[in-house]
Amino acid sequence: MTAQATPELIAIASHFDASPAGVLVIDAKGILVYANSAAGRIFEQKPPDMVDTPVEVLEPEAWRGARATIKSGAPHLGNRLRLGQCNVLVNYLPIYADGKARWVMVMMGDPWDAEQGSLYPEPYKAVASQLEAIMESSFDGLWITNSEGVVVKINRAALRLTGLPREKVEGRFVGDLLDEGNFSDSVTLEVLRRKTTVTMVQHLKSGKKILATGSPIYDAEGEVAFVVINDRDITLLDRMRRQLEESEAQLEQFRSTLLEKQIEEMSDDHFMCRSRAMKEVYEKTLRVAPTNSTVLITGESGVGKSMLAKLIHSKSPRAQGPFVRVDCAAIPTSLFESELFGYERGAFTGASRRGKQGLVELANQGTLFLDEIGELSPEHQVKLLRFLEERRMIRVGGSVEKEIDTRVIAATNKDLASEVDAKRFRHDLFYRFNVVPLFVAPLRERPSDILYLLGFFLKRIGEDNNIHKRLAPEARTLMLNYSYPGNVRELENIVERVLILSPDEEIRPDDLPGEVRKAQGHEQTLDWEQGFDLRQRLRDLELELIREAMRRFGTQRQVARHLRVSQSTIARRLQEEKGLVIHE
Numbered sequence: 001m002t003a004q005a006t007p008e009l010i011a012i013a014s015h016f017d018a019s020p021a022g023v024l025v026i027d028a029k030g031i032l033v034y035a036n037s038a039a040g041r042i043f044e045q046k047p048p049d050m051v052d053t054p055v056e057v058l059e060p061e062a063w064r065g066a067r068a069t070i071k072s073g074a075p076h077l078g079n080r081l082r083l084g085q086c087n088v089l090v091n092y093l094p095i096y097a098d099g100k101a102r103w104v105m106v107m108m109g110d111p112w113d114a115e116q117g118s119l120y121p122e123p124y125k126a127v128a129s130q131l132e133a134i135m136e137s138s139f140d141g142l143w144i145t146n147s148e149g150v151v152v153k154i155n156r157a158a159l160r161l162t163g164l165p166r167e168k169v170e171g172r173f174v175g176d177l178l179d180e181g182n183f184s185d186s187v188t189l190e191v192l193r194r195k196t197t198v199t200m201v202q203h204l205k206s207g208k209k210i211l212a213t214g215s216p217i218y219d220a221e222g223e224v225a226f227v228v229i230n231d232r233d234i235t236l237l238d239r240m241r242r243q244l245e246e247s248e249a250q251l252e253q254f255r256s257t258l259l260e261k262q263i264e265e266m267s268d269d270h271f272m273c274r275s276r277a278m279k280e281v282y283e284k285t286l287r288v289a290p291t292n293s294t295v296l297i298t299g300e301s302g303v304g305k306s307m308l309a310k311l312i313h314s315k316s317p318r319a320q321g322p323f324v325r326v327d328c329a330a331i332p333t334s335l336f337e338s339e340l341f342g343y344e345r346g347a348f349t350g351a352s353r354r355g356k357q358g359l360v361e362l363a364n365q366g367t368l369f370l371d372e373i374g375e376l377s378p379e380h381q382v383k384l385l386r387f388l389e390e391r392r393m394i395r396v397g398g399s400v401e402k403e404i405d406t407r408v409i410a411a412t413n414k415d416l417a418s419e420v421d422a423k424r425f426r427h428d429l430f431y432r433f434n435v436v437p438l439f440v441a442p443l444r445e446r447p448s449d450i451l452y453l454l455g456f457f458l459k460r461i462g463e464d465n466n467i468h469k470r471l472a473p474e475a476r477t478l479m480l481n482y483s484y485p486g487n488v489r490e491l492e493n494i495v496e497r498v499l500i501l502s503p504d505e506e507i508r509p510d511d512l513p514g515e516v517r518k519a520q521g522h523e524q525t526l527d528w529e530q531g532f533d534l535r536q537r538l539r540d541l542e543l544e545l546i547r548e549a550m551r552r553f554g555t556q557r558q559v560a561r562h563l564r565v566s567q568s569t570i571a572r573r574l575q576e577e578k579g580l581v582i583h584e
Helices: 007-014 037-043 060-072 122-137 156-162 174-179 187-194 235-266 276-288 305-314 333-341 378-390 416-421 427-433 447-465 473-481 487-501 534-553 556-563 567-576
Strands: 022-027 032-035 076-083 086-097 100-109 141-146 151-154 198-203 209-218 224-233 295-298 323-327 367-371 392-394 401-403 407-412 436-439
Touching: 022 037, 022 060, 032 037, 037 100, 060 076, 060 086, 060 100, 076 141, 076 151, 076 224, 141 156, 156 224, 174 187, 187 198, 187 209, 187 224, 209 235, 224 235, 276 305, 276 436, 295 305, 305 323, 305 367, 305 407, 333 378, 378 392, 378 427, 416 427, 447 473, 447 487, 447 534, 473 534, 534 556, 534 567, 556 567
Parallel strands: 295 407, 295 436, 323 367, 367 407
Antiparallel strands: 022 032, 022 100, 076 086, 086 100, 141 151, 141 224, 198 209, 209 224, 392 401
16 A cells, blocks of 8 residues: 555455455556556455556556546446456445545456456356346347446457457447447447437448447446447348339239230220320229229210220239229219118008118119219208218118228219309218229310221221221311210210211211311310320321321332332331221
């Protein structure tokens, strides 16, 4: 004991001369003022030779802990030092004089190694041994650091992740390990800084990617005494995530390709799909068909809303169930409720004795198509709203509520949003219908569809009636220029009429209805108020010129020479239009 020690300190220290635990006493300047025999054995020096030595020279980590204890005035317990081949448990205890921490008593023992002197009795050693076994059996990496960020304990799993030997980790400050590039960030330092649990992703020097969670362990004064870190290797998980993202991207590409294939395959049966606008409608239709979502189809009369509703039903899981169409405009007001929901026997005068199922009941397990819902009276709107909200109904004259499992598709040629603003249609009913809206543009806004529809109806109606005729170029031009206020339905009717009534095998302009013959130029089909697709108009005009040139000259080579373009341009343009017959 040096002269710097007071008599009181000498008296305290003398109690540890024969202690099996190593004991050091360090003053505020970092000078060793006392070392017992056990400490001499630990450092392999004689205690008198150790006294008056700067502790930083003797053991830098011990001075780090002692300095922190003097600065804070609080004990630091459960720290670990790596001395040679030994893991030493170290406690730093402040010694006060005049109200200040003047010295630090460092007590060293190792509960993990039975050969080392221990500060703890045998039962504690058994608990420590069990804790050691538990840590080493963990698949995840486990670290324990003290309040100074010094690694007290690390298990084999954590060493395997870092690729470092135990002696390079235990007893070292994590900041030094970070500076050496062993990991990208230190969760321990973040826990000590924030004093709360911290989770972060770390990139290790070994090339692994880990998810590290650090949790603080508090002492009786509420200060962080230890930090426990859990490491989990997510390298494989991250690789699997990337592979999953790539697979999902490929799946989405396959879905898109399949969707295009479905559109191509159904074009022969569902004849509206040729223009870009209709392909977008069909794409949305195929996406919503497998679901149970309510669909609202809007568009002018004759554009094919009913056909689109049937397509949704046929492509849905309910395809084997009933498809029940309700024409809301055709049902008399007085019979609307009984037609829609049915009635019990004797419900009213003239009612059937057996009662009657309503259209809603008939659509159970299938699809209920409500056509022309814009024509519903306010009273009927209320009754329909109740059914849509709960999918339950009561027959007229009945008292038993029935649950109906049906999908609802609605259609109208009115602008329901404007009807809501005008107070003619309930806004809550509108939002019940307007879950997935599908708008079908009028035929005049998609002229490229007219050309295909002409060929489609000529073939289908001709085969049905065993009539084989062709359109003269002049007649075809007139039909392409007509605006079709009745849309697809009107076009179909005109084709059927001229096929049956025209006397010759070639349908000429004189065979067409008067309203069609009046359509002499493209300017009649231009909607200057709403606007039109200029590129589409130019493509249509280009197609007409090519068709006329093919009629005059007969071969693609002759057409290309007269129109001053390459033959490949003519071939490509004709191939895009499957309705054309190509002659070589």
